Amino acid sequence: MTPELLIGSITLFVLSIFLGVELITKVPAMLHTPLMSGANAISGISVVGALLGANVAYDAGDTVTSGILAFIALVLAMINVVGGFAVTNRMLNMIAGKKRGA
Amino acid sequence: MLEDWVSVGYLVSAIFFIFGLKNLGHPRTAPRGNQYGMLGMAIAVVTTIIDMNFFPDGIVGWTLIGSGILIGSLIGYIMAVKVEMTGMPEMVALFNGFGGAASALVALSETWKWIETTSPEPGLGATVAIVAAGLSALVGWMTLSGSLLAMYKLKGGVEIFGKWIRTPTWGPAWLNPVKALLFVSVLALIYLSIEDPTNTDYIWAIIGISCVLGIILVLPIGGADMPVVVSLLNSLSGIAAAFTGFIINNSVLIVAGSLVGASGLILTFIMCKAMNRQLFDVLFKSFGGGEKQELTRTKVGSDADEVAMMADGAQKIIIVPGYGMAVSQCQHQVKEFADLMQDKFDTEVKYAIHPVAGRMPGHMNVLLAEANVPYEQLIEMDDINPEFPECDMAIVIGANDTCNPAARTGEGPLAGMPIIDADQARTVVIIKRSLSVGYAGVDNDLFYEDKTMMLFGDGKAMMTDLNNAIKDL
Known part of the structure; x- marks a missing residue:
């Protein structure tokens, strides 16, 4: 890794934090829970790292432990992602459904 | 080279996340925001799998990867579908x-x-x-x-x-x-x-x-x-x-x-x-469990029939839910009460939602939505407060600190906390197990006012009694 690459990553990190702060300003109370669980599902993005880590030849035997750890990470991240989005969807349907029905 | 385009996939995915979060903050666009989030995640996963194909060995861990995705998705989906709104x-x-x-x-x-x-x-x-x-x-x-x-x-x-x-x-x-x-x-x-x-x-x-x-x-x-x-x-x-x-x-x-x-x-x-x-x-600085004010006053409790009589013919009722409603799971009885009042006396019923009522951001909204309360009736604190003086009855269910007038005095642990102005209503009904202090440990003057009626007991039992009393009117 070159220093330039590191600075690039840190820039990305800092700017994304500022962007995240700007994105969420005034949120009505009704959306606090869905927003939280939707954001929570997005934090399951470590699924990408888990996929890369789980890409080991299980039979080859050289990085078995590492592969298994990544596999557990993959399962947990997928629960987080799929469960999180599904739960958010359910909540939003409930709220949006009310709007039309009322 | 396709390898070089892999980062573009991640960029697109990141853009979807940004739009997703942005849209999740507005009621109208929130469902779309959630879909953007899902799309972004799907793009990220697919991009990674394509990327791995270009590795020197390609994808060698199909068993781990495939089963991991499948098992995780299945567990997550089942949990999400099965969970009760209250959970x-x-x-x-x-x-x-x-x-x-x-x-x-x-x-x-x-x-x-x-x-x-x-x-x-x-x-x-x-x-x-x-x-x-x-x-x-x-x-x-x-x-x-x-x-x-x-x-x-x-x-x-x-x-x-x-x-x-x-x-x-x-x-x-x-x-x-x-x-x-x-x-x-x-x-x-x-x-x-x-x-x-x-x-x-x-x-x-x-x-x-x-x-x-x-x-x-x-x-x-x-x-x-x-x-x-x-x-x-x-x-x-x-x-x-x-x-x-x-x-x-x-x-x-x-x-x-x-x-x-x-x-x-x-x-x-x-x-x-x-x-x-x-x-x-x-x-x-944990302040719950700290010094709690001693209760020196007492208040005679009312019963459901008395409250029902007061509610008879009310034009406008505002319900103030708190954590107690979540504990006793009485949101359906609350909704039934609102329906009864609407049918019988054509009463306007609204709900005053304090931003931190409950144990989770937006807790009250989720519970009441589960009981099919139309979301137009759920009004945020700042918007509902001016309506209390013209409201015939405020019904506080399992809330305490969020409507404690002590917050206005500028002293004590609650000083300066924004509260629901339930004390401005003509009559106040409080459904609560006892007079005990709330989380902040401050006695609530509202309980002792002449216009306040206390219904001591479990939220669900009390609301059921109240509903029966209203039906008998």
Whole structure:
């Protein structure tokens, strides 16, 4: 890794934090829970790292432990992602459904 | 070269996350926001799988990858579909813990690769990866243990061998220096592991201390502060993902992780502001369980028939729900009451929602939506407060601090907290088990006013009685 690459990553990190702060300003109370669980599902993005880590030849035997750890990470991240989005969807349907029905 | 285009896939995915979060903040666009989030995640996963095809060996771990995706999706989907709306706070906390654990496990998996094959070449790249792995472990394991404890706090307790054990809230002042000490020692261990990245003693120590930190951070935090903690943990799980991005040098992890980290923090501050407390005070100055005011006054309770008579012919009723409604699960009875009043007397019924009512951001909204209360009737504090003077009856269900006029005096623990002006209504009905003080430990003058009627008892039982009394009118 070159220093330039590191600075690039840190820039990305800092700017994304500022962007995240700007994105969420005034949120009505009704959306606090869905927003939280939707954001929570997005934090399951470590699924990408888990996929890369789980890409080991299980039979080859050289990085078995590492592969298994990544596999557990993959399962947990997928629960987080799929469960999180599904739960958010359910909540939003409930709220949006009310709007039309009322 | 297709390899070079892989980063573009991650960029597109990051853009969807940004639009997703943005849209989730507005009622009209929220469902679309959630779909953008899903799309972004799908793009990230597909991009990664395509990317792995270009590795020298291609994808060699299909079994692990395929079964991992399948098992995780299945469990997550089943849990999400089965959970009751009332169990939503616990579910969000649990998923949150899983997210933190996943990030920390990816970090551990990378570290283990160094142990099983070769340590990284000393240099800038290695230092960054090792430090990031340490930080990701710190935040990730802390999120897991903290979220699990938060989940049991939201549940109220845990059943072990058929015995119900209440989740304790405990935090003496000396615990704060301990937290600081543990935090510094993890940083020291990370520093040590730069020289010796494959030392498993360091790794286990970091994991162990981080788990303990998560527990002692959440342990002292009592009921009413839970919304703050839950959204703070949400923020931390994002930060953990961002640190993991630094280990594997992946831009989408850094971007998505820090977006969630920052937006979670903003939500945390919204919660703090609604309670007029500083985040620092919530975390390090536990005030529940502190000195509670002695009750010196008494009040004679009313009964449901009396309240029903007062409600007879009311033009406008405002219901003020609190955590007590969530505990007794009486949202359906509340909705039935509103329907009865509407049918019988054509009464206008509204709900006053305090931003921190309940144990999770937006807790009351989720519960009432589950009971099919039209969301136009759920009015936020600032908008409903001017309506109380012209309201015939305010019904406070299991709330206390959020409508305690002591907050206006500018003294005591509640000073300056924005409250619901239930005391401005012509009649106030309070459904509560006893006169006991709320979380802030301050006696509530509202209970003793002449126009206030106390219905002592469980929310569900009292609402059922009240509904029957209304039917008999």
